[in-house]
Amino acid sequence: MPELPEVETVRRGLQPVLEGATITRVEARRADLRFPFPEKFSQRLTGKTITALGRRAKYLTMDLDGGPVLICHLGMSGSFRLETADGSDMPGVFQHDRSKSANHDHVVFHVLSPVGARSRVIFNDPRRFGFMLFAEGPPDAHPMLAGLGVEPTGNTLDGALLASLMKGRRSPLKAALLDQRLIAGLGNIYVSEALWRASLSPLREAGTIAKPGKKAEAQSERLAEAIRSVISDAIAAGGSSLRDYMQTDGSLGYFQHSFAVYDREGEPCSKPGCSGHIERIVQSGRSTFYCRTCQR
Numbered sequence: 001m002p003e004l005p006e007v008e009t010v011r012r013g014l015q016p017v018l019e020g021a022t023i024t025r026v027e028a029r030r031a032d033l034r035f036p037f038p039e040k041f042s043q044r045l046t047g048k049t050i051t052a053l054g055r056r057a058k059y060l061t062m063d064l065d066g067g068p069v070l071i072c073h074l075g076m077s078g079s080f081r082l083e084t085a086d087g088s089d090m091p092g093v094f095q096h097d098r099s100k101s102a103n104h105d106h107v108v109f110h111v112l113s114p115v116g117a118r119s120r121v122i123f124n125d126p127r128r129f130g131f132m133l134f135a136e137g138p139p140d141a142h143p144m145l146a147g148l149g150v151e152p153t154g155n156t157l158d159g160a161l162l163a164s165l166m167k168g169r170r171s172p173l174k175a176a177l178l179d180q181r182l183i184a185g186l187g188n189i190y191v192s193e194a195l196w197r198a199s200l201s202p203l204r205e206a207g208t209i210a211k212p213g214k215k216a217e218a219q220s221e222r223l224a225e226a227i228r229s230v231i232s233d234a235i236a237a238g239g240s241s242l243r244d245y246m247q248t249d250g251s252l253g254y255f256q257h258s259f260a261v262y263d264r265e266g267e268p269c270s271k272p273g274c275s276g277h278i279e280r281i282v283q284s285g286r287s288t289f290y291c292r293t294c295q296r
């Protein structure tokens with residue numbers, strides 16, 4: 001499943017082509033993806049100018065001149081392909097291969113740039129768990145986005161805010177970090193990575209990093225910093241791979257190569273001075289990778 005950094009690299013890849021462009025035609029080749037397309041989907045988009053392409057958690061938001069806002073989710077296997085006069089490109093770096101089969105091209109946006117360049121932005125989704133919906137008002141008030149927690153990017157999430165979110169929680173720290181009502185868009189892979197960077201066990205009670213005193217304060221600071229850096233590093237890696245891809249032969253480096261613990265069961269821990277090994281455990285039905293030697 002694409003995680004927040006992948007969605008952000010998709011946004012950054014599409015933004016130069018979409019922002020300021022006018023939608024001249026939309027082909028919705030099915031009646032539904034995960035949900036039915038909104039009524040008059042194509043008609044309501046046609047002729048509109050895209051004023052901004054944003055992201056909230058793992059949702060892309062396309063602001064249209066005069067409304068509505070198109071909310072788009074990639075689901076399990078969704079991706080965008082960009083076809084311009086210069087060639088084609090698939091923005092974003094994904095762990096899994098993405099389908100290029102035209103059978104799974106479900107939505108095609110035909111757009112015209114302010115300088116008259118025509119492009120096609122194609123949504124491909126073999127498993128069809130992605131979706132596109134309209135928000136008639138502010139997207140944050142839409143049921144899909146209302147109630148989402150803070151973004152794990154930027155400077156919003158600091159130690160004090162993280163501690164206030166975790167305070168009094170008895171659930172394992174990993175489970176609390178995955179709770180989208182607390183922090184939005186932080187997925188399974190990046191939680192494991194952030195906990196390793198912060199030397200905190202995924203099994204400890206979430207509330208322990210919010211106790212009074214310097215020790216817990218340092219832990220929540222360290223974890224907030226680890227979350228922000230693991231996400232920004234992944235976005236930066238996606239950005240650089242995207243540039244490489246556009247310049248060279250299309251071979252993509254995956255984020256996976258830069259994971260310290262994810263999918264590294266049995267390998268030595270790479271933290272300087274640690275002699276432990278990476279273990280895989282299952283929490284709430286999902287894999288957690290961690291080093292019990294340095295993560296306490």
Ligand SMILES: [Zn+2]
Nearest residue numbers: 269274291294
């Ligand atoms: Zn270790």
